[in-house]
Amino acid sequence: MTPRIWELLDLVARWVHVVAGIMWVGNSLLFNWLDRSLQKRAVSGMTREPLGTIWLLHSGGFYYVEKTLLAGEPLPTPLHWFKWQAYTTWLSGVALLVVVYWAGGRAVMADPSVHGISQLHATALAIAGLVLGWGLYEGVQRLVAPRAPRVAAAAWTAGLILVAIAFTNHLSGRAAFLHVGAMLATIMAGNVFLTIVPSQRALVASVRSGGAGAELAALSARAKRVSIHNNYFTFPVIALMVSNHFPALYAGRWSWLVLLILVAGGAAVRHVLNVRWTWPGWRPALAGTIATTIAALWAVLSIPAPPVESTIAPSRMSVAGPVTFADARHVIDRRCAVCHSMSPVDSSLGVAPAGVAFDTPEEIVARAARIRERAVVTRTMPPANRTHMTDEERAVLARWIDYGGRVR
Ligand code: HEC
Known part of the structure; x- marks a missing residue:
């Protein structure tokens, strides 16, 4: 294939990827915000008690939203699902990896100044690391998290650090950052495909057969838990995806540390924004978190390189x-x-x-x-x-x- 064709494929995949990604992340943030802003109040003239309701004003109209598990009620039609934004983002992301890094050669996977690994081996390592990181998350999520959530979080964080170090020590700086981002994004898409959507299918089936409140609540909670993980991943993934424009971030000797600061800082900012309804001191905390992240980046980027x-x-x-x-x-x-x-x-x-x-x-x-x-x-x-x-x-x-x- 000629370079022109690779360039067009790059454009198409990137365009789709960015648009779908905006829609997916936008949904994630909106529904997370909705859930945290819902108010518990009795609705006159209704038999059921909603989990929460909210009034919204947007694009010239008032919207009324009510969250409920529909216990003992018929399933409404049409019912709108949100899943193709996630699938489209992931599929176009894989297409981009193929076009830009794995096959199209529009960016280098291997860099001799980092490691003498070949382009092919670098690609194999990147794919293996991506699959292992995702597998570790799924594994601890299913097997460990239900009994020992802290152990699960620690095991997976250790895995993330290992992948970050392995990638930054073997791949070109750009490829390393991008592939850690792709690993986190794969976990997010996997959460939608393997947990959220199946839980919702079960929820729908349960409502159809007149399921009881407790059963519905358990299905709902399962989807919600990983949906919150996804919410925490959004900011770190976006930072890693745009890191390509900042060579100082991915070039240095301490790039793995820079990468982890981006991930931790992004998740911490998300956390403060998530708890702002229940935490009066969130404004100074937000400013402090952002300032600490920037200061940490500054400190690491200022470590002098060994003299040439x-x-x-x-x-x-x-x-x-x-x-x-x-x-x-x-x-x-x-x-x-x-x-x-x-x-x-x-x-x-x-x-x-x-x-x-x-x-x-x-x-x-x-x-x-x-x-x-x-x-x-x-x-x-x-x-x-x-x-x-x-x-x-x-x-x-x-x-x-x-x-x-x-x-x-
Ligand atoms: C093998 C092809 C290739 C060679 C040779 C090359 N570049 Fe680049 N250059 C690229 C690509 C691809 C990009 C866009 C990706 C990026 O910014 O990393 C780029 C982007 C840039 C940019 C714009 C982005 C920015 O950070 O401002 C500058 C400036 C640049 N290169 C300078 C140089 C200099 C100086 C040299 C010679 C020492 C050089 N390039 C050699 C491929 C090349």
């Missing part, structure tokens, strides 16, 4: 003093413009990836700061050092930019 000089022979870092634009351009032509051009030699990652072309001096000068960030500071360009850029060449770019980054 110490990892290579000193003679190769001999670039000192000003460097001319011609020197910098020579490096960029050889190592970057292969991809970053309107007529690239290597178009496997798209034409002028991320909209960046280095065909003219103006284009190079305009991107000087980002060139430094990607090629010198985070060393995330060239991807997986595909064009075999040397440390000396990185030093040339650094010197050129440090001395003004101009065409002279």
